[in-house]
Amino acid sequence: MSNQVNILLDWCTANSVHLDPRISIVESHESNGICVYSKDSFIPPETTLVKIPKDAVLSTRTCSLAGIIPIIPFGLGAQLSLAVALHVEMLRGESSRWYGYIRSLPNKPADLPLFWAINACGSLDGLEALSWLRGTEADKILRAPSSGNGASTLEEINRYYHDVAEPLLLRHSGVWQCTKAHGGLALKDFYYAFSMVSSRAFLVDAYHGLAMVPVADAFNHVVENNVHLESDFNVCPECGALYECVHDRDEHDEDDGDHDRRPPAATSGDERDIFFEMVSNAGIPSHSEIFNTYGERLTNAELLNQYGFILDVNDNDHLSWTMDEVLHLLSSEPVSRQDKDNVLRRFREVSSILRHSDATSLLSRSNIIHFLGSDNNSFSINSEGVVSHMLWTLLFVLSTRRQPETGLQAQLLAVLALQEQFELSLAEEDDDDGGGEVAVDETDVGLARLRVLLDIAGMVVTLCRERKRLSGKPGSEGLDLSELMEGIPSELPRTHLALSVLIGERSILDSCAAAWESLADGIKTIA
Numbered sequence: 001m002s003n004q005v006n007i008l009l010d011w012c013t014a015n016s017v018h019l020d021p022r023i024s025i026v027e028s029h030e031s032n033g034i035c036v037y038s039k040d041s042f043i044p045p046e047t048t049l050v051k052i053p054k055d056a057v058l059s060t061r062t063c064s065l066a067g068i069i070p071i072i073p074f075g076l077g078a079q080l081s082l083a084v085a086l087h088v089e090m091l092r093g094e095s096s097r098w099y100g101y102i103r104s105l106p107n108k109p110a111d112l113p114l115f116w117a118i119n120a121c122g123s124l125d126g127l128e129a130l131s132w133l134r135g136t137e138a139d140k141i142l143r144a145p146s147s148g149n150g151a152s153t154l155e156e157i158n159r160y161y162h163d164v165a166e167p168l169l170l171r172h173s174g175v176w177q178c179t180k181a182h183g184g185l186a187l188k189d190f191y192y193a194f195s196m197v198s199s200r201a202f203l204v205d206a207y208h209g210l211a212m213v214p215v216a217d218a219f220n221h222v223v224e225n226n227v228h229l230e231s232d233f234n235v236c237p238e239c240g241a242l243y244e245c246v247h248d249r250d251e252h253d254e255d256d257g258d259h260d261r262r263p264p265a266a267t268s269g270d271e272r273d274i275f276f277e278m279v280s281n282a283g284i285p286s287h288s289e290i291f292n293t294y295g296e297r298l299t300n301a302e303l304l305n306q307y308g309f310i311l312d313v314n315d316n317d318h319l320s321w322t323m324d325e326v327l328h329l330l331s332s333e334p335v336s337r338q339d340k341d342n343v344l345r346r347f348r349e350v351s352s353i354l355r356h357s358d359a360t361s362l363l364s365r366s367n368i369i370h371f372l373g374s375d376n377n378s379f380s381i382n383s384e385g386v387v388s389h390m391l392w393t394l395l396f397v398l399s400t401r402r403q404p405e406t407g408l409q410a411q412l413l414a415v416l417a418l419q420e421q422f423e424l425s426l427a428e429e430d431d432d433d434g435g436g437e438v439a440v441d442e443t444d445v446g447l448a449r450l451r452v453l454l455d456i457a458g459m460v461v462t463l464c465r466e467r468k469r470l471s472g473k474p475g476s477e478g479l480d481l482s483e484l485m486e487g488i489p490s491e492l493p494r495t496h497l498a499l500s501v502l503i504g505e506r507s508i509l510d511s512c513a514a515a516w517e518s519l520a521d522g523i524k525t526i527a
């Protein structure tokens with residue numbers, strides 16, 4: 001057993017963290033750290049595999065500066081506060097209650113793209129990787145302003161460290177300077193703490209908020225997990241009580257509104273009041289790795305930015321555009337405010353027709369349009385290169401926006417029905433059935449509908465080509481990236497990661513463009 005695992009297990013024993021004897025924490029060469037495996041027996045669903053006493057988690061409520069570090073419930077603010085809590089425990093060294101836990105953490109920061117431009121250590125890997133990441137979904141997340149003032153996440157972390165964390169730690173230096181372990185304050189240690197929080201913390205309940213949960217954070221991620229963390233979020237935010245407490249009464253005295261009331265006092269020894277638990281949600285075969293999920297819908301772009309890794313295959317991946325980006329990429333001239341407003345108005349109208357007509361069933365039968373349940377990532381293509389119905393609708397609007405509004409519903413249904421015929425015909429061609437006939441209405445109205453469909457197909461192809469051209473290193477759209485990646489030495493892991501992300505996105509774009517190109521070819525052959 002590795003030293004790192006031993007240290008963690010000793011800490012668990014000393015802090016009453018209980019591990020089921022059917023599991024073991026082991027060193028993992030693949031993920032360069034630790035992971036959790038089943039031993040030689042099958043573990044049934046709904047088995048509690050780890051019990052972590054609530055007071056053993058490291059949070060702003062339990063750390064040595066509890067009551068001093070600002071309590072922020074979620075978001076970047078919560079991550080920054082927890083990073084200070086972890087940082088002060090790192091500074092306290094052996095005097096910290098979490099010393100063993102902290103020593104068992106990876107000795108290097110999680111390799112988040114956020115730090116790629118600064119953690120260079122003389123290597124150009126980070127900068128090279130960032131140049132390949134350009135224009136990808138991961139790059140969008142990385143560049144998204146983290147606050148209303150437009151600052152990037154890294155700027156926000158730096159500002160927070162200098163304005164809040166460092167002064168606070170200096171003001172309370174008595175808590176950590178009395179110990180021998182600390183090497184003084186350093187921004188790079190705060191970066192380390194932040195990366196650990198980003199890649200390992202759990203939002204546990206309304207009292208602790210975001211917390212480091214020893215052992216729960218030893219499980220690696222897959223989408224279809226076999227364990228999850230069980231915690232009751234709705235505890236008293238003042239004292240963490242699971243049941244009615246003195247703070248409820250205070251609250252109710254002041255305001256008799258609709259509270260999420262907690263039940264009256266516990267039957268003694270209720271474990272949910274004492275522990276957070278890792279529980280199996282599926283049967284776990286013997287001798288296999290046990291996985292948690294960090295989020296069932298996380299894309300590779302999100303995984304890379306928050307955790308520093310990606311999955312080889314990720315069905316959650318998608319590429320998205322804002323409406324402004326679509327308009328900009330598809331217009332040869334600048335788009336005026338009024339133009340945008342008109343498109344938006346028409347888009348809403350057509351979307352409403354879509355929802356209340358037969359169009360939904362036509363759309364759901366398509367192989368190259370998919371129906372999105374929610375409005376998230378509205379204008380997007382999914383991991384199979386299939387266009388969202390909202391993107392299709394927007395392109396329909398762009399193609400028909402100069403036409404009068406009357407007859408819009410009939411036209412929408414007719415264009416979709418035409419697309420269905422072409423898709424069927426192409427599918428038959430692929431099955432070597434020679435391709436079915438598409439009955440074309442050769443009246444002006446019929447030909448206009450064909451033109452709209454051809455237009456939509458052309459716009460999808462343009463969006464894909466432009467996206468490809470604007471991603472990765474400039475001028476790299478024609479390169480064989482897989483071949484290029486084979487030649488990159490293993491000492492450049494970030495470049496490998498960024499190239500994998502780019503290869504994944506380009507293959508989505510290629511398959512989307514190919515599908516719509518063959519639709520366009522089918523239309524051109526007939527029309």
Ligand SMILES: C[S@@+](CC[C@H](N)C(=O)[O-])C[C@H]1O[C@@H](n2cnc3c(N)ncnc32)[C@H](O)[C@@H]1O
Pocket residue numbers: 028030031032033034035105106110199200217218219220221222307308309310
């Ligand atoms: C919560 S920790 C999981 C335990 C971690 N392996 C360790 O050594 O402590 C999250 C980190 O584990 C690694 N990880 C988790 N799932 C992974 C996966 N499916 N593939 C590669 N690395 C993974 C990543 O480095 C991530 O930042």
